[in-house]
Amino acid sequence: MKGVGPTTPAASQPPLLEKEGRSSRGAVRAEVLLWLAQRASAAVLGIAVLIHLATMSYAVRGGISAAEILARTRGSLGWLLFYGVFVLAVAVHVPIGLRTIAQEWAGWRGAGLDVIVVAIAFALLALGWRAVWAVCA
Amino acid sequence: MNRAWRARNHPAYWAFLVHRLSGLALAVFLPAHFLVLGQALRGEAGLEGALRWTDSPLVKVAEIAIVVLLAAHLTGGVRMLALEFLPWRDWQKSLAALAAGATVLFGLAFALALVGGG
Numbered sequence: 001m002k003g004v005g006p007t008t009p010a011a012s013q014p015p016l017l018e019k020e021g022r023s024s025r026g027a028v029r030a031e032v033l034l035w036l037a038q039r040a041s042a043a044v045l046g047i048a049v050l051i052h053l054a055t056m057s058y059a060v061r062g063g064i065s066a067a068e069i070l071a072r073t074r075g076s077l078g079w080l081l082f083y084g085v086f087v088l089a090v091a092v093h094v095p096i097g098l099r100t101i102a103q104e105w106a107g108w109r110g111a112g113l114d115v116i117v118v119a120i121a122f123a124l125l126a127l128g129w130r131a132v133w134a135v136c137a
Numbered sequence: 138m139n140r141a142w143r144a145r146n147h148p149a150y151w152a153f154l155v156h157r158l159s160g161l162a163l164a165v166f167l168p169a170h171f172l173v174l175g176q177a178l179r180g181e182a183g184l185e186g187a188l189r190w191t192d193s194p195l196v197k198v199a200e201i202a203i204v205v206l207l208a209a210h211l212t213g214g215v216r217m218l219a220l221e222f223l224p225w226r227d228w229q230k231s232l233a234a235l236a237a238g239a240t241v242l243f244g245l246a247f248a249l250a251l252v253g254g255g
Contacts (some may be wrong), residue, residue, distance in 0.1 A: 039221070042214050049211045053204070053243055057250040064191065066184035070177065094164050101161060124167065131174035135184075 034096050041093035048086040073136045080136035087128030095121040152233040156213030159206040166203055201248045208243030212236035 059069065073079045095117045102108040177184040190196060216232045 039218065042218060046211060046215060046218075049207060053208065053211075053247070056204070057247045060247070060251045061253075064188060066177070066181045066188055070181055070184065090167065094160075094167065097160050098164055101157065124171075127168055127171040127175070130178070131171040134175045134177035 034099070037092050038096045041089040041096075044085065044089040045093055048082070048089060051082070052086070070135065076136060080132060083132040083136060084129065087125065087132055090128060091121050091125040094124055148233040149229045152213055152216060152236060155209055156217065159210040159213065162203070162206050163210055197251060201244065201251060204247040205240060205244035209236070209240040211243075212239040 059072075098120060099113060099117045102113055173187045174184070176187040191200065213236050216236045219232060220229075
């Protein structure tokens with residue numbers, strides 16, 4: 001039977017094809033996970049931003065001062081947890097959004113972009129949690 | 138008007154563009170916001186010093202603008218989640234209009250609180 005058996009061109013390259021298939025499946029899975037993470041973080045942010053907008057609109061009446069902000073937040077476990085989760089969702093949501101913009105508008109793809117996106121995620125997480133700690137602890 | 142532009146000149150495209158540009162602006166603003174709040178690590182005086190430049194009218198306008206962008210990104214995101222997760226209906230324009238209306242509402246509420254006081 002022609003075309004069947006270990007001497008056919010296709011059969012002579014299975015490791016390569018298998019490897020390509022696996023890496024492409026891995027890439028698809030990564031994209032699906034990023035899409036899910038973007039939507040899940042968006043759902044958390046939807047609620048957090050609503051609360052943040054309401055709190056800000058209340059807090060800025062009559063001017064804003066450090067004493068007023070810190071009197072409300074310092075030593076409050078509730079605000080610490082709320083803003084801690086808020087920042088975590090931001091650190092997931094923002095880098096994935098920037099990655100999409102870089103891909104679609106700048107045509108930038110590949111490992112270099114992913115490294116920068118992860119770095120942005122950790123930088124936002126570090127800066128954000130530092131700010132939460134500064135205001136709530 | 139060329140064909141590509143005609144295809145894009147639709148409320149859904151404008152909603153997409155506003156969502157994307159507001160997200161980009163917020164991504165640029167966030168690190169500065171975190172750095173200002175982080176000044177509280179130096180005590181109340183540290184944060185107060187960082188907050189005082191928000192007294193400038195120009196910064197107040199910028200604050201209102203960033204709140205409008207935040208509201209626009211929020212309502213645009215809710216619109217996108219509704220389109221993706223709820224059953225499809227012919228409501229593209231209605232959702233975009235709702236998002237725009239809610240954005241204006243949030244922006245006005247914040248502007249009134251900021252400028253009008255308590």
